[in-house]
Every structure is written in C-alpha cells, then in structure tokens.
Amino acid sequence: MTVQQRRPRAATSERREVLVREVRDGNGNIHDLARRLGVSASTIRRDLRDLERSGEITRTYGGAVRGPHPHEPTLREKEHGHPREKDAIARVAADLVEEGDVILLDAGTTTARLAWHLRERTGITVIAAGINALAVLAEAPGVELIVLGGRVRHPGEGIVGPYAEEQLRWVGPDKAFLGADGVTSRGLCCPSLEQARLKHAMLEAARTTYVLADASKLGAEPFGYWAPLDRPHTLIVDAAAPASEVERLSASVLRAHPA
CATH class of the missing domain: 1.10.10.10 (Winged helix-like DNA-binding domain superfamily/Winged helix DNA-binding domain)
Structure with missing residues (x-):
C-alpha cells in the first residue's frame, strides 16, 4: 500500500x-x-x-x-554598492580620530574608505584586519601601521583566526571601527564564525567602538553568524537610514550626509 x-x-x-x-x-x-x-x-x-x-x-x-546558500560578494562587488554613502560614513568616522589615537580597523569596504581618509594623518596608530586598508596605509608616512596576524580569508580579504584574536589581548586601542554584512538587535551579521569571533574581540578590546553601516545593512541578516554588540557602541549611518530601523538598535547614532 x-x-x-x-x-x-x-x-x-x-x-x-x-x-x-x-x-x-x-x-x-x-x-x-x-x-x-x-x-x-x-x-x-x-x-x-x-x-x-x-x-x-x-x-x-x-x-x-x-536558501539554499547565501552568496558572499567579493570586495570588488561590494565596492560598487552605495559608494557615496560609505564615503560619507567614513568621513564622519575619520573626524573622530585624534592625534595620538590607537585605532582598530576592521576589514571591509567602508573601513577601507576610512583608511583612505586617514592616509594624510600624522601621529596615529592603526591596527588593521583587512588587506584593503593595509594597501591604502602601507605608504602613509605619518601612520604607524600594525597588522593583525592570522589567515587571510577570501573573498572578504579579512585577517582572521586565533592568532589575530590572541593579539588583541595585548593591545588597548582608543577606538575600534567595525563593519558588518548586517546589523540587527542581535549584533553584527558575519559570513563566518571566525569573523564573528574577531569582531567581538575587537569590541571588547577597544575603549570606544563605532559600527559603520549604510542603510542597506540595517535589519539585514544574510548569514548565520553573529558578533553580539553587548558593550556600549555608536552606530554611524548614512542620512537615508530609516529612523524606525535605527531606533530598534538601541545605540547612540551619528548620521552622515553624502557630499
């Protein structure tokens, strides 16, 4: 039967x-x-x-x-998404960096734009976790550049792994600037567990943390790994970010207006 x-x-x-x-x-x-x-x-x-x-x-x-498997875009693909908004956010973030600061710079396209706006600065130290930011700052004479040790993960070109996490135990940055593929009340959405762990370690290491996210990232959950935002932080968003989405995140907010 x-x-x-x-x-x-x-x-x-x-x-x-x-x-x-x-x-x-x-x-x-x-x-x-x-x-x-x-x-x-x-x-x-x-x-x-x-x-x-x-x-x-x-x-x-x-x-x-x-489903069935979320596509993780390459950095080149990400660079074509919301470039004016990302640059505006990066300019606001750059204004927060003061002479003498030690900063942590996450991997990503918006943080790479921040690196671009810092390339003429003097008297700052940047601890970088992304290949694109390293390329921008490698020849910046006034920037003391420190590379997190670890494995380069593709396609995002971020440096991840236990060595990078261990290194953060020995530094006390003034500010951390984090990116994400999505930002919700759960935290920062990441394509891999290693990235989630590293972002959370960066959050814990820094005295002050800023999350750089254009409007397309707010409320997005494209992947299944999360870095909890369980410490005070400030969200830097572009002017188009809906107030309703921003209010759900329970964070201090700075808005960036494209030039």
Missing part, C-alpha cells in the same frame, strides 16, 4: 508562506518569528526544518537565512 505524504493544513501552509517571506526579508530569528506569528518556538523550528528540506531556506543556529 502506498502511503501518501500528508499535506500541511491550510493554517500551516499560510504560516509557512509568511515564514519564507520573513526569512527572505532578513527576519530569521526563531523567537521573533514565534512571537510575530503567535505560535511556539518548536512549531517555528519544525516549519523551518521542512522549508529547508524543500530548499527554500537554510537553517542556522537560532534561526534561518534565505
């Missing part, structure tokens, strides 16, 4: 349609989804498991992302 596969009830089917839309919009946290849909977390986990089997999403620790 052939056993026919049971089809989901109408309510279940409708809920799963909503789930797919929410996950594709970057809202993949299990407990947030459970509250929003008025069901238990275990029901959401069961729904996500079945949706993953159908190839519509990819489950992660604590939630899900659009």
